[in-house]
Amino acid sequence: MTTEPPQLAFDEALPISAHVEQISAALAVHQVLVVAGETGSGKTTQLPKICLLAGRKRIGHTQPRRLAARSVAARMAAELGEQLGQTIGFQVRFSGQRSAQTKVKVMTDGILLAEISHDRQLRRYDTIIIDEAHERSLNIDFLLGYLKQLLPKRPDLKVIITSATIDTSRFSAHFEDAPVIEVSGRTYPVEVRYRPVVDGAGQRDRDQVEAICDAVNELSTNLDGDILVFCSGEREIRDTAEAINALALRFTEVVPLYARLSMAEQQRVFSPHTGRRVVLATNVAETSLTVPGVRYVIDPGFARISRYSARTKVQRLPIEPISQASANQRAGRCGRLGPGVCIRLYSEEDFAARDEFTQPEILRTNLASVILQMADAGLGDIAGFPFVEPPDASQVRDGVRLLTELGAIGGGKAKHAQVRLTAVGRKLARLPVDPRLGRMLVEAGQLGCLREVLPIVAGIAIPDVRERPAAAEAAADASHRRFWAPMDGAAEPSPDGSDVAALWRLWRYLRDQRKNLSGNAFRRMCRDEYLNFLRVREWQDLHAQLRDACAEVELRRNDVDADFERVHTAVLAGLLSHIGLLDAASVAKPERGRRRGPAEYLGARGARFAINPGSSAARTKAELVMAVELVETSRLWARTVAPITAEQVEQVGGHLLKRHYSEPHWSANGGQCVAYERVSLLGVPIIAQRLVSYAKIDPVTAREVFIASALVEGQWHTRHHFWARNEAVRAEAEQLADRNRRRDLLVDDVTIAAFYDSRIPADVVSVAHFDRWWRDARSDQPGLLDLTLDDLVAAELSADDEQYPERWRASVGELAIDYAFDPGSGHDGVTVNVPLAALTRLSAADFTWQVPGLRGEVATELIRALPKQLRTQLVPAPDTARRVLEWLSEHPGPAGEPLWTALGRGVSALTGVQVPAQEWRPAAIPEHLQMRFRVHAEGAPPVVGRDLGELAERLAPKVSRTLNAAASHLIHDGATEWVFGVLPVRIDEPMPGFPALVDRVNRVGVQIFAEQGAAVREHRNGLRRLVTLTTVDPTRSVVARMSNPTKMALATSPYASVPALLADARLKVTGEAIDALGSAQQVRDADGFAKLTDAVRAEIAPAMQAAVAGAGEVLALAGEITTRLDGLPADTGEDVAEQLGGLVYPGFIAATPAGAWRRLPTYLRAIRRRIEGSRTNARQESAGLVVISELEDEYAQLCAGFGSGALPPAVAEVGWLMEELRVSLFAQALGTAVPVSAKRVRTAMAAARAGDSH
Structure with a gap:
């Protein structure tokens, strides 16, 4: 069935009707026409009819809007007397109406652009009308540029450009001076x-x-x-x-x-x-x-x-x-x-x-968006594209850079802008927002938080709805700050200092208010709460548009609430070049007299910015942040800021990260080579240092480190039999070298590494790789990796038992000797193994003679250390040492004579040079030539050192137990009065020992100590207890005089009961009264004890009264501190609790020395100030905690060397010095009793360690 062609008639009332013949004639001659006329001239509806009249049969007619496309098509169809879809059809996104007989298709310019991707030469059209070109939308500019390229390839194609009478010459020039036909509109005043x-x-x-x-x-x-x-x-x-x-x-x-x-x-x-x-x-x-x-x-x-x-x-x-x-x-x-x-x-x-x-x-469009649209439409290279007004080349490069940052393009060079869209890029091209914001939506869809991110993106895309009138800034700020934290009743995580979260809360608040209020009431609410009503409406409109657009690109909204970690991650995906790392120097304490400025952040590509003071993030000083806006006024300010983590940056910015590796080294626990990785994004260091496996980064180096560290140095955990055999062979070779002190005759590690390298496959780069390979290889070649002595020794070595004996002959018997040749290490040289029971019976002087093989070197070093006027008379020192030692072998001295004393005799006898005893300097002997001692006690690890006297003092408690077992007749336990007869100051059998009273809490005993200092301390404490057991208890009168606050404080003490506390206070003042007399060590019998008791009895009651009052003050402060611990950060709370436990504990009253007792309230007040300051000055707290933690670890190591007994006074004093340091770090205003610093504390530790106070 055929249809009659439509009757083409032109309304004479329309101005364009007077130009029908002119336009038809021009269309026959020219490929491009520009028709200019005001709206109402009829050009939109009549031009397609003129083209039909001219014999054109396939006419595409573009409109900038969907509504216009539908309306224009309907109007034209009505003028032709037809139904829409016959001669005249239309197509817009998701809908259209046309048929096989359609000759004019009215469509949006976006539809025509989309057709280019599958009809590159637009063969379905013989005429294209670009209507309303003066609007100069992106789509129109794209079409004009594409048609300029296409026309030489399609000489049959006719193009008509219509425009209001605005800058028509630009369109004419673009199409090689195409003719312009002016169509005057009909207008009235x-x-x-x-x-x-x-x-x-x-x-x-x-x-x-x-x-x-x-x-x-x-x-x-x-x-x-x-x-x-x-x-x-x-x-x-x-x-x-x-x-x-x-x-x-x-x-x-x-x-x-x-x-x-x-x-x-x-x-x-x-x-x-x-x-x-x-x-x-x-x-x-x-x-x-x-x-x-x-x-x-x-x-x-x-x-x-x-x-x-x-x-x-x-x-x-x-x-x-x-x-x-x-x-x-x-x-x-x-x-x-x-x-x-x-x-x-x-x-x-x-x-x-x-x-x-x-x-x-x-x-006025981000060129990233332009490039994105061109790539999506297949419009070619932007740099060579014939735009009516081409963009600047630098803007093109910036656009490509941004698309790369957003992961929208998968390849291309910024110079030529030839790009390939990724799946993300294709979605961004179809979202009607800036690519940054679109990227947030795409990521939100993937992370399941699109419902939360949609209003955030819409809020970012419009001007801020929050107003801040000059006359009401404070009120506006207060109203807006409500959204910095979760609203009343809201069940949501609360990201601290997040403007993004604040925007989301504002959105929810407005949504709820709009539901509950009428239109006028809602408008008034916005005005009263400093919110721009029109912008709120704009926000809601844009949210609806974006919601529909996301659905069209298959981004699904989540049904379950999303946490803000995901929300921030999604937003970060669009802001990777807007991140910043806190510059620690900007928040450090400023120099005196200078004010601290705002915290500064290191941004991408060397930028530095500060957070706008009106941001909720300005107060939190997060280490890593992202900013929606970076605005430059007097400085670069970040606005709409939220905290982020390095893990979030890695999650969405992996394609931009740069990774640098340093210090590859061996990890025995991991069984592989590891290195420190530094991760940065656009110049911002995201991760300063973290350990990663190095095998995939540099397998060659990783293999070298594996062989050197695991197989050569033995830094691995293995049960392979070949390794046990190789260790035994290496130990045999090393023992030979140590005894001869000739390590140069052993092969080096490089040679051993080469041995393994030649036998192990190249792809074995770690312990895991080795275990898998060796599991099969050992079946075929079980001895493949076995070392022999010949592999390890470069020359013949032998051991001289006379010069380097295996045992040392002493008065207590023979002691085993070990040799080590390891210069610079603590165990280099000769080590004598000493049983604990023999320790106090050994003479340190005997060991100054060293083993015969090293004696000559010791003597040489002693001579070289003499003053110059003596040394010059004994040169060459080695020859003098050899001659003197030969002489001494024939002229032995008395037993127990030190080597240097004997050398003085020999030098005098052979040379006549008199060397005063004080000129010999044993300390100048190199460490490897000083005898080393390893003391063995049953059931305990050996204790080592080169000073026999220091070892004896350190091990005195263990020796004491041995002594007490041997001198049981002096031991007493359970006395409540003096029943010990005369207590000797010292015993000598079976070894030297020092009897002393010891405190057994409700009784007194006698114990033998190997170290006199310990005996002195314990005897004083024992006397103190015995005095309290034999004198009248003043507790009742002290209690009667106690104040109510003191009584209340005592009830909170860590003691088992208040009576226990009072007894401890009595013990304290009794000990201090005894100390004041200075005669504790002289009390060794009943008469002396009676005189002591008479002397201190009268002092105890008033002193106890004062001590209890002081304890009450301390306990009150401790109770206050305890109630505040729960609100502290974990590290601070743990440190404060540990400090408090070290100051206030059952028995602290008597255990605290008098000087520290007077300072104890100050220490507690300092803790209180520290708690207050930790909430307002977290950086000071953090810095101080680092200092204290390091010193506490060092002090713990120092104390560990003195066993479980009482610490030497110098060591205990370091602990109290640490308390003064805490006052200095956290409550300086309270003042310290002595000058103190971390350096002074370490100096005191060193002195205590060296035994300066012993």
Whole structure:
């Protein structure tokens, strides 16, 4: 069945009808035409008919908006007397109507762009009409550039460019001076009235909706014609419609017009009607459509215009003032039927100050977005693309760089901008927001937090809804800060210092308020809480648009609430070049007299920024942050900031990370070579140092380290039999070398490594690799890796038992000797193994003679250490030493004579040189020539050292137990009065020992000590206890005089009971009274004890009263501190609790020395101040904690060397010095008893360790 061709008729009332023949003739001659005319001239609807008249059969007609495409197609079909879809069809996204007989397809410019990807030469068209080209959208510029490339390849293709009479010469020049045909529009005079929303002083006395209602009322007095009101968005249209309907104007109908309306609703604008119609339209009615019957226009002067901010690096959709050209276009809408009136809701001065033309979209769009769209549409290389106005090359490079950062392109060079879209890039190309914001949405879809990120992205894309009027800054700030923390009743994690979280909370709050309030009440609420009502509506509109756009690219919203860690990760995906690392120097304590500035962050590519003071993140000083905006005023400021972690950066920014490796070394626990990895992103060090496996990074080096460290040095955990055999062979070789002190005759580690290297495959780079290989290899070659003595020794070695004996002959018997040749180590030289029982019976002088093989070297070193006037008489020293030792072998001295004393005799006898005894310097003997001792005690690890006397003192408690077992007749346990007879000061059998009283809490005993100092301390404590057991207890009178606060404090003590505390206080003052007499060691019998008791009895009661009061003060402070521990950071709380436990514990009263007792309240007050300061000065707390922790570890090591008994006074004093250091670090204002620093504490430790106080 055939259909009759449509009858082509042209309405003579339309201006273009007078140019039909001119356009047809030009179309026959020229490939490109530019038709210019104002809206209403008929060019949109009549040009396709002219093309049909000229014999064109496949006509593509583009419109910038979906609504215009539908409406134009319907109007043309009606003019032809046909149904839509016959000769005239249309296509927009997701819908269309056309058939096989369709000759004119009206479509959006985006549809035509999409067709290019699968119809590169647009063969389905013989004519293309680009309508409304003056709007210069990205799509229009893309099409104009593509058509310029395509026309030489398609000489049969005709192109018509239509434009308002705006800059038509630019289009003509773009197409090789194509002819321009001017089509004059029919217009009537338009009266422009200025009715600004703001008054002359710039103060807003009404909002925009109210101003529109006022204008409608003003125009309602006119009897004929409809009113066209331009609004910036769908939400504003609904609010305005609600307000106008509330005016209850007679015979007035309110009709909306915007792109998201259904087809039927859009057609209402064009349908016949009675009465007056108020059409509320977006800027779709500015040029694309001619709304019939309009005699009046109300122009608020705003439109939503996509714009990229080079300053903030974000594509926004702000509502902003329109240009003069757009304003004139709007005014022209009411001059088509007759004289019209345009009311502008802004001043004439405002109009004159506006831009003349609207900027082309390519000049106000992030080029990353342009490149993205070109790659998606397959439009080729942006650098060579023939844009009407080409972008700057540096902007192109920046765009490619950003797309690379966002993971939108998978390959290409910024120089040529030849890119390939990734799956992420394809989604970004279809999201109507800046690529950064789109990347956040894509990541949110993948992480399951799209529901939370959608309003955040929408909020970022518009101007901030929060207002801060100059006259109410404090009130506005207080209102907005409510959203820095979770709202009342909200069950959500609370990220500290996150503006992103604050934006999400604000969104939820507004959503809930909108549900509960009427339109007017909600508007008032926004005003009262310093929120811009129109921007709130804009936020809600954009959220809805983005929600639909995400659904179209298959990004699913989550049903379950997402945590903010995922939300921050998704947002970070779009802000990788907006991260910053805290500069520790910027938050350090400033020099005296200088103020500390804001915390500084190291940003990408060397930038440095500070967080805007109005941000919730400014107070938290997070180590790593991201910022939505970086704004440069007096300095670079970060706005809309949130804390992030290095793990989050690695998760979404892996493609941008640079990794540097250093210090490859062996990890015995890991069984592999590891190295320190430093990770940075665009110059920001994300991870300063972490250990990673080095095998994949550099397998050759990893293998070398494995062989050297595991197989050669033995740093591995293995049970392989070959290794045990090799260790035995190596030990045999090393023992031979040690005894001869000739390690140079052993092969070096390189030779051993080469042995293994030649036998182990190249792909074995770790213990795990080795175990897998050796499991099979040992079956075929079990001896493959066995070393022999010949492999290890480069020359013949032998042992001389006379010069290097295996045992030392002493008065207590023979002692085993070990040899080590390991210069620089602590065990280098000769080691004698000593049983604990023999320790006190050995003479240190005997060991000064060393073994015969080393004696000559010892003598030589002693001679070389003599003063110059003596040394020069004994040169050469080795010869003198040899001669003297030979002489001494024939002239032995008395038993127990030190070597240097004997050398003095020999030197005098052989040379006549007299060497005074004090000139010999045994300390100058090199360490490897000094005899080393290893003391063995049953059931305990050996104790080693080179000073026999120091070892005896250190091991005195163990020796004491041995002594007590041997001198049991002196031991007593359980006395409550003096029943010991006369207690000797010293015994000598079976070894030297020192009897002393010992405190058994409710009784006194006698014990033998090997070390006199310990005996002195214990005897004093024993006397103290015996005095308390034999004198009247003053506790009752002390209790009667106690204050109530003291009683309350004592009840909280760590003692088992208050009586136990009081008994300890009595013990303390008794000991101090004995110390004051200075005669404790002289009390060795009953008479001496009786005199001591008489002397101290009267002092105890008043002293005890004072001690109990002091204890009450201390316990009160301790109780206060204990209640505050729970709120402290873990590390601080643990340290404070440990310190408090070391100061206040059962028995602390008597155990605390008098000097420390007086300072004890100060120590506790210092703890209290530290707790207070830790919440306000975390950095000082952290720094101090590092110092204290290191010193506590060192002090613990020092104390460990003195066993479990009482510490020597010098060592104990270091502990109290540490308390003074804590005062200095955390509560300096309280002052210290002595000058103190970490260095002084370490000096005191060194002195105690060296035995300076013994």
